[in-house]
Amino acid sequence: MRRGHCTRRARLAAAAAITAAPGLSLASPPFPTARPITLWVPWPAGGATDITMRLLADIASRHLQQKVIVDNRPGAGGTMAMPILQQAEPDGYTIAQIPQPVLRVPYTQRVLWDPVRDVTPIIQISGVTFGVLVLGSSSFRTMDDLFAFAKAKPGELSIATNGVGTTPHVALEELFTARGLKYIHVPYKGTAEQLLAVETGQVMVGVNSTGFAPLVDSGRLRLLATLAAKRSPRWPTVPTLKELGFNIVAMSPYGLGGPRGLPPAVVATLHDAFRKAMFDPAFAHEIGKYDQELEYLGPAEYGAWIREQYAKEKLVVERMGLSREAADAARAARR
Incomplete structure (x- = not known):
């Protein structure tokens, strides 16, 4: 009797410890059932990018069986979503559009975020015609x-x-x-x-x-x-x-990214849903209105492109004298 009693107590204690442990599956519902996902778009509402991103989010919502809400954060050349992404929890509920200026601005301005360090690549979607x-x-x-x-x-x-x-x-x-x-x-x-x-x-x-x-x-x-x-x-x-x-050839490819440390399983869930959405005929038709084409890359390929392009942007900025060091020198010369 005493032995069985001790065994039952041990099982109950172990179960309580597992339930209380943070980050374990028993303590949190599976992604993305907990709440809606926020997709930050770093451009004003009503523009072509905003319209197409809202359609993409709507289609992806059906595949995720969870609402994807688009929130706009315009300004700073399309980089205003980066501080939000940098500070967000890596749980998949905060993602952002990653336009090409994100890979250039750290060389032209002083910012606290890094597009390679602070972004988990999810998917590349398209480019634009300028x-x-x-x-x-x-x-x-x-x-x-x-x-x-x-x-x-x-x-x-x-x-x-x-x-x-x-x-x-x-x-x-x-x-x-x-x-x-x-x-x-x-x-x-x-x-x-x-x-x-x-x-x-x-x-x-x-x-x-x-x-x-x-x-x-x-x-x-x-x-x-x-x-x-x-x-x-x-x-x-x-x-x-x-x-x-x-x-000069510029298509400014863009995609979606999450915060640093996004778990691979969450990345896969988001990637699969948004890949289905981007190849949906309704989305292809919408971006076709703006002379855009699909430019798909998966997480690994998109991450490699981001790293390669980030290095190239440094060379472009330096060659054209747009670096923050050049700007500082120009300001000092005007004093």
Whole structure:
């Protein structure tokens, strides 16, 4: 009797210890049943990226059998979600879109996060088509027209981008500053407000991603060139910058990432759901409206791309004099 009593007490004590232990499966429900997942999108609501991300999240929700809520955090060239990701618990309930500026900004500004150290890659989804845009009634009809104006009236050509240190901004620096031409850079938080500024004449030129497609198709904006590797089937008469003799090709691939230390099983669950979502015909149709194509990479391949691209961005920033050290030196020289 005493022996059986002791055995029962030992079993009960062991069970209580397992139940109380933090992080064990008995103490927490399996992912993602506990609560909705938040997907942080570092661009304003209403733009092309926001619209497509919301559709992707909605489709992924069905496969996860859990709601994926999109939350916007615009500003800082598309990097505002990074501090959130850095501080989030690695439980899968906080993820973010990872645009290419995330891999560039640590070299141009002082930030507390690191895109390799602080991100667990989940999936690469797509890239964008960037274009140089003017008002449909503008007298600018070619890139040469822009250069001629900038040469004749230094510092009067106003050009909008979606932020300091973004891919369009880097392309502008290479197009203009490297050739000794001055322009006024007008950064915006996102695509929608930047396109509105071009359309209403607040700025003379915009360099933007494919949220411009409907406006170009309607004739309200004119597309002078794209930053793609080849001409778009949608606008076959519009040249690429590469065709025009500029060694600039930019598609700015993006994907999804979670906080550092995200468990492999959680990564696999999220990857599988979002992979199904991105290949859903409804999503493919939606990004097709903005001249985007699917550019799938799994977690390992996407992680390798992030590391490789992060190293390349350092070389680009240094070559163009955009590093934070160069900025500090320029400020010191002005004092």
